Amino acid sequence: MSQVLVYGSYGFVGSLIAREAIDRGLEVVLAGRDGDRLRQQVDDLDRPGRRFALEDPDVVAEAIDGADVDCVLNCAGPFSNTADPLVEGCLRTNTDYVDITGEIPVIEGIADRDAAAIDAGVSLLPAVGFSVVAMDCLAAHLDRRLPEADALALGADSLRPPSIGTVRTVLEGAEDGGAVYRDGTLERVPAAWRTRRIDFGRGTRPAVTMPTGDVSTAHYTTGVPDVTVYVLAPPPVTTALKAHRYLAPIVAATPVRETLKQLAGYVREGPGSWSRKRGSVYVWGEARVDSEAGEGGDPDEKEPQTRAVSRLQTPDAYVVTVDAAVTAVERVLEGDVDPGFRTPGGAFGPEFVLELEGVDGFFDESTPESGTPPVDVCSP
Ligand SMILES: NC(=O)c1ccc[n+]([C@@H]2O[C@H](COP(=O)([O-])OP(=O)(O)OC[C@H]3O[C@@H](n4cnc5c(N)ncnc54)[C@H](OP(=O)(O)O)[C@@H]3O)[C@@H](O)[C@H]2O)c1
Known part of the structure; x- marks a missing residue:
């Protein structure tokens, strides 16, 4: 067999x-x-x-x-x-x-x-x-550090040229906008719903919400009711994503989407072996126990009572x-x-990502701490 x-x-x-x-x-x-x-x-x-x-x-x-x-x-x-x-x-x-x-x-x-x-x-x-193993294992690790967490924010710092197949996949899902888990339910939100400045592991950088599969898997893995996923995004990218809210009905229209998919065919096949060898990704996660204040609103705008932050560095996503x-x-x-x-x-379990070559361990930011952290959350 x-x-x-x-x-x-x-x-x-x-x-x-x-x-x-x-x-x-x-x-x-x-x-x-x-x-x-x-x-x-x-x-x-x-x-x-x-x-x-x-x-x-x-x-x-x-x-x-x-x-x-x-x-x-x-x-x-x-x-x-x-x-x-x-x-x-x-x-x-x-x-x-x-x-x-x-x-x-x-x-x-x-x-x-x-x-x-x-x-x-x-x-x-x-x-x-890569999506979702890195963030899902980080979510499972944070769940062990702060089992009472009721909100998870996760993110990755990786802006690199994707393969044609990934471009096609993103275009395929273009009409869906954004998504987060809120109160245990998957919720559709606009593209680029929230921005936030995050230290993924190499200094604080601007990030924007992104509907990657990690939104779903982190919820299923940990049972945490609120999950938001961010990716590194320089302001022009965020502006383009916000514009997408208005362009989505056009982009999603079949003839336009088909043309874009054909154009994607002219992009080179995918990252070459040189850039795959040199690439690396910084992954960040924050587990929080939120106060009741802001109940029903944006989970990132609730006042955190306790939080734990951990990070992970991996080789190139491919x-x-x-x-x-x-x-x-x-x-x-x-x-x-x-x-x-x-x-x-x-x-x-969280250790799965540590079995992979080039992944050394989780970097924990001290022990779970109480009080309000220096969170910088911006609404669009
Ligand atoms: N999770 C992650 O982190 C991660 C990382 C990298 C890539 N990906 C995903 O993996 C996928 C593949 O990426 P890629 O760069 O390898 O793309 P690719 O080079 O375009 O390859 C896609 C493959 O899927 C086949 N295919 C597509 N639609 C099909 C259908 N309806 N029926 C049968 N076969 C079909 C294609 O076969 P034909 O030539 O016959 O169409 C081809 O073999 C993408 O969705 C990408 O987003 C995920």
Whole structure:
């Protein structure tokens, strides 16, 4: 029996992951819908391949069954188009499912399949790329430091050129604006909803709220009711994002979005090996116990009574994505993950990120402290 079927194996990230999995000794079946690209990769890597598209659930289930694998690793994004059929195929064939999505609706959709996965004895482990492994493990770490926290703010300092696939994925979700968890419920908010100055680990810098998958996973991992995620954003980026609120209906219009996606095709494939080797990301998190003042309003505007801050530094996001995805699959194959929907931090604990190469440890800002910290929160 082969161990893992990598779907989207000839995409930019999929091919890096497939090579790493093979280098680590996993038995890999390469897979995707494009016969020519798949054949080329099968010849290059000398591994078996399975060509199948995702439109027909019977075809997907037959393909997974025929590949005789223990686990499917989905690298084909935007995952809003690929996760559902592959999860369904895995449930029908009692095969574990792992992906590298960072898309909130995809993670929420997989969370909804929890009961079905438990019934089928299948683990569903989405989002084992950089987003969300780094922030999710940091959230789990903060949850241990301050278990009574009722609000989490998380953020990453990484402005780097993304791959085409990531650009396409962002465009795909363009119409959705922003999102936060508030009082235990996922809430839609405008793009660039809040700005804040944050010391991610190399001085205080401007940041803006961003609807990454970390919003959902941090909530599921910790049970903390309020979660907000920020990314480093120089003021022009924030201004552009705010303008997006008014442009969103236009950007989301199908002809414009399709043109932008085609233009994204002219961007180079993804960061080269030189920039992947040199890149690094600073990740920051703050857990707070908020006072009742401001109840029902913006969680970041409540008066914090107690807070804990921790930080993490990782290699380049694409390096972390490849390492984390293959390590997660190894752990799934070892039987480390219980059936049902699991987040990376929930399945493996905060230490998971420390297993990855180049991640040294959590940096804790003293012990949880009382009193009002120097928080600088700006409304738009
Ligand atoms: N979580 C993280 O931190 C993280 C990090 C990096 C990337 N990502 C995500 O990973 C995804 C892939 O990125 P990439 O740079 O590898 O993109 P890419 O080079 O464009 O590759 C995308 C792959 O997905 C396949 N695909 C797309 N839509 C499909 C569909 N409807 N049915 C079947 N196959 C489909 C493509 O196959 P075809 O050529 O046949 O279309 C291709 O193999 C993106 O969504 C990106 O946002 C996440």
